[in-house]
Amino acid sequence: MRTFEDLPPGLTETFGPLTVSKDDVLTFAREYDPQPFHVDEIAAKDSFIGTLIASGWHSCSLNMRLFADGLILNSSSMGSPGIDEVKWLKPVRPGDTLRTRMNVLESRVSKSRPSLGLVRFHFDMLNQADETVLTQTNWVMFATRDAEPFTGGRNALTAAADALPGAVPAREVPPVSANPFFEDLVVGGTDELGSYTFTPEDIVSFARQFDPQRFHVDAEAAKDSLFGALCASGWHTASVWMKHMVGHRDRIRDYALSHGQRPARLGPSPGFTNLKWLKPVYAGDTITYRSTVTAKRASASRPGWGLVFHHNTGTNQNGEEVFAFDGMVFWERRD
Template sequence: MPRYAFEDFTPGLTQMLGPFTVTKEALLAFAQEYDAQPFHVDEVAAKDSFIGTLIASGWHTCSINMRLFAEGLLLDSTSMGAPGIEEVKWLKPVRPGDTLRSRISVLETRPSKSRPSLGLVRFQFEMLNQADEIVLTQTNWVMFGRRDAEPLKGSGPSVLAAAASAMPDHTPARELPHISSNPYFEDLVIGEKEELGSYTFEADDIIGFARQFDPQRFHVDAEAARDSLFGALCASGWHTAAVWMKLMVGHRSRIRTNALAHGARPARLGPSPGFTNLKWLKPVYAGDTLTYRSAVARKRVSNSRPGWGLVFHHNCATNQHGEEVFSFEGMVFWERRP
């Protein structure tokens, strides 16, 4: 019997997880695969960035937090996954050599009304570096089986959908033709939509990512996954999010290449302060192909960064059946027209 079940989590409970040291090699490896922006992969280019040094991708920091959570608690629990993330804030950069710990706190618990054998626990995470500075905060619900309850085999899709539906929806109200130029902040129009590309989640890729960052049984073991809530091997939610970043960077790289080919100076994007309302609406199984899209939701001029604006965007992914499986509200610093 796992050590932790739903009944073991009470509001006010705290625990410190870690430590984990971020090596330069690991920082570069993650960024080169999923977030190859200059300030994550190129030390020389990073000197001309907001921070001035090489820093970790925010998605890498989230994935490390997931690893600490899994190793410190989830792998010895009745965890049944999470429907999404309410909010993440990247408060300070994570640099090569930083040592991170994650302080988790139980905010509230809620027995499931539709599934008596499980309950939901709302956690707050604070990731600290070696100077005890908070580099990341995160708030989200996690589903846990109740002690001695019968397992809910194969019912993951309906359970995820029900849990995610309780989260607020901030989808932009309208969609316009996709962006085809090299827009600066002033050129962006609310509602403009971009298709970023498609990606097929193969079993080996799912297992490889999960072994590094989210080694729960339904992500790393096809046989064990058959007896889980999801009924089959499925991708970590952080894997689906990292692939969004990978395709976004690839899309921006194509825009940059096109701009340079036409003698234009490409608009630059800065780092992201965080995101909200991330939903994992349906499991992503081995062999699924997701198509990712992004739309401008709103924007404002930055008060703290002259020459830059802050752009808020709605992002989503649909599988090969046209079902939306993933969405979130992001934000990013965007260069203004010189």
């Protein structure tokens, strides 16, 4: 069992390999990210990449699985408060064999809970050609070697994380265009994407495949963890955001087609920053997802497209923000 003390700055390890099949790509994308270039080989030929590729959130989940099997499942991990940055540098294609190279950047003991340490990692996920397909930087919490057993409780994580925000006030949602092209997008405009209730079965199913830490797969074991009860993997929370974003775009597409309009297209995303899992998502929680346009600019490299920046959140039934990140996506301009 590896503890905080076993993860000093400068430590480097490589985990894997893991081969991604076509069925893997399609199964994840159909559930969480059914954009054409992830689920339809013919439609993918007309995309930026020109072939079927895995969802970026699938790539992140695969990196989590490699990290879990290589280190986390044999450690005193207490979960992660979020992700500093992810860059999707090259697409993951069916048949790719992946491994991830981990490097410990820094570490420190929690100010409010000395039996808990925080370790900052950088990951480079590589394919069989040694091409970097994903980079990721984030903190993970680990118990120290002499830590007493944690007594579970829903307030324990707040005490351990030094500065977690509380409830956020409800925000007025300004109207946006029914079928926005790049030029129509209003900075500050917010879309409500929909809500989702996390069931124990869904939480365990996702976690067994991508993040099988005890507090995600075993309700009894979770009681003695920092979280105090069964809770969703952060990558599950994020993937459900993507599912609702695609569903929202599908509704806009259907509206445009029913009114004789051509729907605006979205391209791929280069990555994201500042992903924060602010509070655990427990079994039975209902999360409402929103997306706000924060900036936009014309693309210098891709004529006919713009790059749109957006801030995304998930709020539980108690009005508490549990999830947030800053993303970017290519967005079609008007002809």
